[in-house]
Amino acid sequence: MTLNKKSSALIIALVLVVVAGTLTYLSQRSEPNSQINNVVSLSANSITFNEVDKLADFAELVVIGYATDEFVDRDHVVTAFEDGTMQSFHTNTNIKIEQVLKKPDDFPENQKELTIIEPVSLLDGTKYTADNYVELQKNDKSVIFLMKNTFGDYGLINDNLGKFSLEETNQLNSLQSFTSQELSEYEVFRNSVLEKYNLD
Template sequence: MTFGKIKLGITVLAAGILVAFVTLFLTSTHAFRSSELTIPKISLEATYVEYGTVDALDSDAELIVIGTPLKDFDDRQHIVTTFDDGNIQDFYTLTEIKINKVIKAPEAATLAVDDSLTIIEPISYIENVEGKKKITYEDYTELKQNQKSIIFLKKNTQGQYSIINMDLGKFSLDTLSQPLSTLAKNQDPKVEFRKSILERYDLK
């Protein structure tokens, strides 16, 4: 066997390994995304303080930040508590965010840019004999990893910062280049509220 044939064989082998690796990566990525999309979602009604105006939301929020979740939703800590009979008592997710900007904070707070903060989102995962499901209050959707958002928070009875006003208590800033008219029509109230938020805090 000549040196040229050996070199050609090594090149073909390397190319084959590369193709196999890329195929495996794309397959696994596709599988993950497919499974994520097929997880059923259960939305429950909740009793909570609803803020119909930005002024009311701003006034009652103890902490307002622009922050970015550090982990994918699947990798966060999902908490579900149950009663003695097995029925769900409460659920939430602990989401760690990096603070990009502090807009409003208590005087005693020591939060600064690039600090991390763990907050509570009203959403989680449950698993039973029927499989894995996403459970949420008032159709709340989780903050997305690496997506910068303005977030309105208030401490709960355990002293943990929780998102208030459900889905109208956090708004992504990574979609600012997207015209508001292109957002889902069934989210018109959120579109208008988001527009008011952007104007109030000069985030346009």
């Protein structure tokens, strides 16, 4: 009888140790995309425009909208070759559309949500970005220039000069990594976009 009580006590103690260890592990474990520890910018071979009118003519879809999720919570896609070398990366970003400024004929008149592709992604705490692209910020209403790819998905074009925040405070916070020259170029381009679409 004593042996059974000791065995039961030992089993209960072991179970408690295992449960405590599991809870500690789970509480300390972070999801692969839960934080950004490192940023790697890679060169991309993309078409860029230095004039708003040319960008607006080239874009198939121009909307005022905002990302609905935090960057770390979005669908990050990274593909690799057989040898493990990175092949491509992007993020599928869900946006809410508040206004359509330009659209192709086949774009639904009353569409209010869209998943777009951004040239940035997150893998194991490292953010990979094309040409220092800074992702759309959650709830930051912006003018977004888009083009449909060969798979029928809309992707943001013109890198950092393909989206322009309508809220100056949010815009400055998201562009902290820009050089003074890049900030100046962005500001000039942004003012031209606001003027073109009568948003100032």
